[in-house]
Amino acid sequence: xxxxxxxxxxxxxxxxxxxxxxxxxxxxxxxxxxxxxxxxxxxxxxxxxxxxxxxxxxxxxxxxxxxxxxxxxxxxxxxxxxxxxxxxxxxxxxxxxxxxxxxxxxxxxxxxxxxxxxxxxxxxxxxxxxxxxxxxxxxxxxxxxxxxxxxxxxx
Amino acid sequence: xxxxxxxxxxxxxxxxxxxxxxxxxxxxxxxxxxxxxxxxxxxxxxxxxxxxxxxxxxxxxxxxxxxxxxxxxxxxxx
Numbered sequence: 632x633x634x635x636x637x638x639x640x641x642x643x644x645x646x647x648x649x650x651x652x653x654x655x656x657x658x659x660x661x662x663x664x665x666x667x668x669x670x671x672x673x674x675x676x677x678x679x680x681x682x683x684x685x686x687x688x689x690x691x692x693x694x695x696x697x698x699x700x701x702x703x704x705x706x707x708x709x710x711x712x713x714x715x716x717x718x719x720x721x722x723x724x725x726x727x728x729x730x731x732x733x734x735x736x737x738x739x740x741x742x743x744x745x746x747x748x749x750x751x752x753x754x755x756x757x758x759x760x761x762x763x764x765x766x767x768x769x770x771x772x773x774x775x776x777x778x779x780x781x782x783x784x785x786x
Numbered sequence: 787x788x789x790x791x792x793x794x795x796x797x798x799x800x801x802x803x804x805x806x807x808x809x810x811x812x813x814x815x816x817x818x819x820x821x822x823x824x825x826x827x828x829x830x831x832x833x834x835x836x837x838x839x840x841x842x843x844x845x846x847x848x849x850x851x852x853x854x855x856x857x858x859x860x861x862x863x864x
Contacts, residue, residue: 661860667797671850675843698836723847 662756665734669762672723676769679703679720720773727766731759789856799853809852813845 682699685691706712737752791806792799801807820841821834828834 664794664854664857664860667794667799668850668854670797671843671847674847675840678843695832695836698833699840702837702840719844 660730660734662734662754662759665730666756666758666762669727669731669759669766672727673762673765673769676720676724676773677765680769680772721770724766724769724773728763728770731763731766735759735763788858790858791856792853793857794853794860799850799857806853806856809849813849816845817842 679699682696685693686696686700703716706715735754735756737754739750739752741748741750789805791801791803791809793802794800801810821838824837824841825834828837
């Protein structure tokens with residue numbers, strides 16, 4: 632009976648928001664799987680820019696580079712292929728940047744009373760960072776090209 | 787709904803279920819047809835190869851994108 636009284640008089644412990652529920656670690660995409668996909672997404676624009684750089688800056692005149700450039704020119708002229716160049720040189724590199732950012736970014740948030748604290752972490756994985764940089768480079772080169780081609784001084 | 791049609795092996799996604807194999811087979815048929823079509827219009831070997839490689843890179847990108855979303859999520863090592 633004494634033990635029953637003792638147990639009845641015990642205060643029940645109250646669990647106030649366990650730590651693991653307060654923190655949510657958001658690793659949205661796996662880094663290696665994203666890197667495997669990203670290689671395919673930036674392969675064509677990177678190869679094209681490589682060919683252009685070889686021809687323009689290093690003066691390399693190879694038939695294979697000319698053929699590749701002609702292929703893109705014919706795509707640009709074709710009425711059916713108008714969507715392919717924007718897709719290859721803008722949408723897919725932009726998708727690469729977005730996917731790799733999602734794979735590398737970790738967002739923790741915790742609630743401390745009325746305050747909501749966010750902590751953003753960037754994991755440095757070599758291949759993801761490289762592919763992210765390549766995607767960003769392609770997008771910036773294309774945007775720079777578009778800007779320089781269409782910019783007109785208005786007097 | 788979770789699809790498990792492909793698994794990643796290095797840079798490539800390999801089929802492990804029948805829908806994955808159907809997609810791979812469709813790609814192979816498309817590759818052969820594309821090669822024949824390009825070869826009938828091209829003027830040189832390099833012309834054929836450049837056009838074909840370009841087409842295959844596009845198909846590879848589409849295939850990888852599809853396989854990316856239909857493969858199981860991997861346990862992150864970090």
